Amino acid sequence: MEIIYLLIPLSLVLVGAIVWAFFWAVRSGQFDDMEGPAHRILMDDDSVEAGKKAEEQDNGK
């Protein structure tokens, strides 16, 4: 079971990395708009025309 003494500290390093990544994500605004991206993905994709329209609508608002 000695391997535990290596694996658990390793998992602690992972936890540290996860927390750091999470803080970065919060700071860089990844969680600021939880709704928008879900809609945006539908707007941009299909054709250049549709993308332009969506942009115009966005700007119109």
Added chain:
Amino acid sequence: MCCHGCEAVARAILAAGHGDFYKYRTDNAPTGRELVPDFIAQTRVYDHPEVQKSFVRQEDGTIREAALILEGITCAACIWLNERHLARLPGVLEVQINYATHRARIRWDDGRVRLSDILQAVRAIGYEAHPYDPQQQQLAYDRERRTQLKRLGVAGVMGMQVMMLSAALYVGDWSGMEQGIRSFFRWVGLLLTTPVLLYSAVPFFHGAWRDLRNRRIGMDVPVSLGILVAFAGSLHATLTGLGEVYYDSVVMFVFFLLVSRYFELMARKRGAETAESLGQAMPVMATRLSADGSHVQVPVADLAVGDRVLVKPGETIPADGSIETGQSSVNEALLTGESTPLHKTTGDSVIGGSINIESPLTVAVTTVGMDTVLASIMRLLERAQGEKPAITRLADRAASWFVSAVLLLAAGVALYWWQHAPDSWLPIVVSVLVVTCPCALSLATPTAISAVTGTLQGMGLLSARGNRLETLSQCSHVVFDKTGTLTQGRLSVGIIQCLSDIPETGILAIAAALERQSEHPIAAAIERAAADAERLDAHDVRNEPGAGMCGTVNGRAFWIGRPDYVAGQCSHAALLDDLPLQGTPGARVALADADTVHALFVLHDSLRPDAGATVKALQDAGKQIILMTGDNPAAAHAVADAVGITQVLADLTPQDKLQRVQAIQQRGAIVAMVGDGINDAPVLAAADVSIAMHDAAHVSHASADMILLTEQLMPLADGMRLAHKAMRIIRQNLAWAVSYNLVALPAAALGYVAPWMAAIGMSASSLLVVVNALRLTRRRRAQDNITSSKPATATAV
């Protein structure tokens, strides 16, 4: 979140003589938030009249009124404390604090007290106040949200690790575990829990400390105590190797509480958006005319009474004023809900925030800033929001009583076991605290609400505030606005009366040829009606603002517009006086040439296609339906008859609507209000639950509890059914949580429940609650089918 206890303690302090309270305050000032010179200097800036201009409204003499944001408010009792504290300041005339927005409205006598004194007084009892500035509030909100999210993330990630280690430790207790590994796991648990304690749980300690300094007991006190006792016990066990560790309990406790706080923050944010978006109805810049006639772009905030501004067609009028030169039609739909633009000419008054449609206007400014109509509507709205009925706070209050009871029980249990079995008092107290960990209670409502909110959104009904679902399911009266709610809020040609030998399509072709030159909504409606007609061209078209158009089509001169204007141009105008359509409501437009009146158009707002079906569905569900409108009785009854509403109240001002709704509420009714437009905003806020239409003016979106995202009304009826279902599930969840606690709490107090059992019981209970709530999301497909089966016929009125 807080309780009677807080109020009672604070009230007792004041009842005993507020001198004690002040003495206490000065005692404390040096320890915590002493008024450092920097802060005093900073607040002194706000005494400057120029600085005050943007957020302070002046009344007669030295009376001032301002909006402040308060930071650090966690419960109704905090509000109460601040209100009382400020009201005691000499010179402060009125204090009103809105829980939803954390905004205070304060009136004071500038001769006796300065704004900086008020800000410092708030600081002295442990809160912070800033003058309200939309930009700053947005920043403060963003900062708070990000910090809370980080705290939540840390608690969540660490929590998962600690739970994993704890599971191993619990199993180890059963099957045996090497002492070395056991000790190692405990140290790792300590390492993981410490950041949660020192970072994630800080808001609880902060709140508890403030509560204690102000000698009251809030929700944060027992929470902090539970966390600290469990952590201290675990720390002791880790250091000595004796006893149990409860790191898992600590982190999960913190995590679940942070989740509920986060949801609360989001809900509050929505409430705060209202007034901000109302403020956005005003433009930022205006074109000021200097004495020498030159145009200068100035910020609207710099406009003063007496300034002359130029408002071009399509621009928003920047302040209340009267027209000096020019005539035009002005759309006040945002302010009055009236969809037809009003004709305004020299001398008429215009309202800031309305839109100039046809031609340029020169406007002399009569009021600016806080005194404008728009600003007073905003104040009315904020007051109405502050007066929201507190039905939903009952549950919170019950929960906080429960917490106080648990706190007392834990103390009693600790005392008893300390005397009878000194070895086991700590695990038993921790068991009591863990078993009653409000996870099930705090999850019961938010999960059901988030589930039903998602489902409702799929149906086209967006809930802006989860706590209104309960009210929606219980409401007894549904009040509809007319324009833009039961109707589409857009003019269309209803009746075309042909009065000569020209056929209808010919009439439409001629009318459209003339109206194509105009931007007026009536013109747009006629153009839409003529979409299928032959396209003719008009020449020499002249626009007579507020009256109509004239021009030559196929070599003949035609006039189209208001019947009295057209009558003036036509030799057989008498025809217009005895038309069969005199009684029908709607806007009238006549078309004539020099000899004959050719046609009369009646334009009106058409009903939403499913309005009748929705009203019927609501009536079948046992709701009373009332129509309230600012429109004239004839138009109101026409709509009411078409959709089957029997109770009609017409000719109401926004204040009338507010009073009527409040009168119904006083008779014990729970009122749902469906409306749009700023004029509905105060009454929307006063109603127990408010629903705004998708195409409503921006502001009422933000002030409403729910927003209909589709053009249909039917989701309203479906939503009520679903809200009812959701409340049943919430009640089941709460019943489970209560009965679980009733069984588990005495068992824990008697020492029958080991902390690991408490932890498993708590998790299972939470899981059950969540799974039960998730049943609500499965309804989506069934609800969709109901929604899509709407009647397709459009009825005109």
